Amino acid sequence: TLFLTDLDRSKIDIRPIPKMGRNAVTSNELFIDDLMVPVEDRVGEEGQGFTYIxxxxxxxxxxxxxxxxxxxxxxxxxxxxxxxxxxxxxxxxxxxxxxxxxxxxxxxxxxxxxxxxxxxxxxxxxxxxxxxxxxxxxxxxxxxxxxxxxxxxxxxxxxxxxxxxxxxxxxxxxxxxxxxxxxxxxxxxxxxxxxxxxxxxx
Ligand SMILES: Cc1cc2nc3c(=O)[nH]c(=O)nc-3n(C[C@H](O)[C@H](O)[C@H](O)COP(=O)(O)OP(=O)(O)OC[C@H]3O[C@@H](n4cnc5c(N)ncnc54)[C@H](O)[C@@H]3O)c2cc1C
CATH class of the missing domain: 1.20.140.10 (Butyryl-CoA Dehydrogenase, subunit A, domain 3)
Structure with missing residues (x-):
């Protein structure tokens, strides 16, 4: 399921990955724990995220x-x-x-x-x-x-x-x-x- 929601740092841990290049854009490990996403932040239908991608x-x-x-x-x-x-x-x-x-x-x-x-x-x-x-x-x-x-x-x-x-x-x-x-x-x-x-x- 796709969603676009507020970045709540108390529920989302972001750890940058050092890389050999592509440093104009960061790449990160992302850990999401117990984050409640309001239904209005959902993009499209539930369970269809992969088909949209x-x-x-x-x-x-x-x-x-x-x-x-x-x-x-x-x-x-x-x-x-x-x-x-x-x-x-x-x-x-x-x-x-x-x-x-x-x-x-x-x-x-x-x-x-x-x-x-x-x-x-x-x-x-x-x-x-x-x-x-x-x-x-x-x-x-x-x-x-x-x-x-x-x-x-x-x-x-x-x-x-x-x-x-x-x-x-x-x-x-x-x-x-x-x-x-x-x-x-x-x-x-x-x-x-x-x-x-x-x-x-x-
Ligand atoms: C700088 C950077 C930015 C990225 N940004 C994004 C992003 O924004 N969004 C996102 O979703 N992903 C992103 N990626 C992830 C990227 O899409 C994957 O790293 C890539 O698809 C390879 O998958 P993998 O790393 O899991 O390799 P693996 O699947 O672990 O494969 C390792 C190696 O084995 C080979 N291999 C595996 N299976 C087979 C097979 N059946 N036959 C032949 N060869 C095989 C692969 O070709 C590869 O060379 C990013 C990666 C990098 C390095």
């Missing part, structure tokens, strides 16, 4: 996919700028294919992942089923975004590991999107059973 899951996957895509793109921009500017052995490091190819490969992966995301959002905006596309977009964008962030960090060498160029933060933030709001494995479970029609494994 289900409605928001596809848009959440698309939102997270867009977040991963943005992180990947900004990381790639930083990598390109550093690759053009940093000189080692008398030439910009971006001139080396060993460095240039992974960045170009990430560009291709990000562009392809974006197309799937745009397909998913188009279907959603037109009121059509989009579970397959929303899940696939989240899966591809999370992978492409993290891959780009990882490569951007590598391009910066030791400076990537410092906080100075922000790529370490992009790396940490992009990593989360392979875990939440659902892990990559659960996307594959969904595609395997709901789309391909294989037996459900869990």
């Amino acid at each position: 289900l409605d928001g899951l596809n848009p959440e996957r698309m939102l997270v996919a867009a977040e991963a895509l943005g992180l990947g793109r900004v990381a790639l921009d930083r990598a390109v700028s550093y690759g053009n500017q940093r000189e080692v052995f008398g030439r910009p490091i971006g001139m080396n294919q060993g460095l240039q190819f992974p960045l170009a490969d990430s560009l291709a992966h990000l562009d392809a992942a974006e197309l799937m995301l745009r397909k998913a959002t188009w279907l959603y905006d037109h009121g059509k089923p989009c579970g397959r596309e929303a899940n696939t977009a989240k899966y591809l964008c999370a992978d492409a975004g993290f891959e780009a962030a990882d490569r951007a960090l590598q391009t910066h060498g030791g400076m990537g590991y410092s906080e100075e160029y922000n790529v370490a933060r992009y790396f940490r933030e992009a990593r989360l999107l392979k875990i939440a709001p659902l892990p990559q494995e659960m996307v594959l479970n969904y595609l395997g059973s709901h789309v391909l029609g294989l037996p459900r494994s869990y």
Whole structure:
């Protein structure tokens, strides 16, 4: 059952969880004990909360996919700028294919992942089923975004590991999107059973 009620700290204990990233938003352990919720604070019908939440899951996957895509793109921009500017052995490091190819490969992966995301959002905006596309977009964008962030960090060498160029933060933030709001494995479970029609494994 969903409810939106006053935060009574004598009945609700909130303990922040220290995290490796995502610190613009707190995540907490929440303990609720003996809290009386007036019926007017209930959202919708009793016992239907989960069905209401289900409605928001596809848009959440698309939102997270867009977040991963943005992180990947900004990381790639930083990598390109550093690759053009940093000189080692008398030439910009971006001139080396060993460095240039992974960045170009990430560009291709990000562009392809974006197309799937745009397909998913188009279907959603037109009121059509989009579970397959929303899940696939989240899966591809999370992978492409993290891959780009990882490569951007590598391009910066030791400076990537410092906080100075922000790529370490992009790396940490992009990593989360392979875990939440659902892990990559659960996307594959969904595609395997709901789309391909294989037996459900869990
Ligand atoms: C920063 C952050 C913010 C979050 N915010 C929210 C929030 O606002 N609201 C909310 O509801 N949740 C939130 N979550 C929780 C998040 O949705 C879960 O952590 C995520 O869905 C993974 O579930 P779990 O942690 O229970 O992993 P588990 O279910 O314990 O799984 C652990 C690992 O095993 C794998 N695994 C488990 N079962 C299978 C299987 N059958 N096949 C293959 N692999 C499997 C998983 O993929 C995962 O890699 C947040 C998490 C983080 C880290």
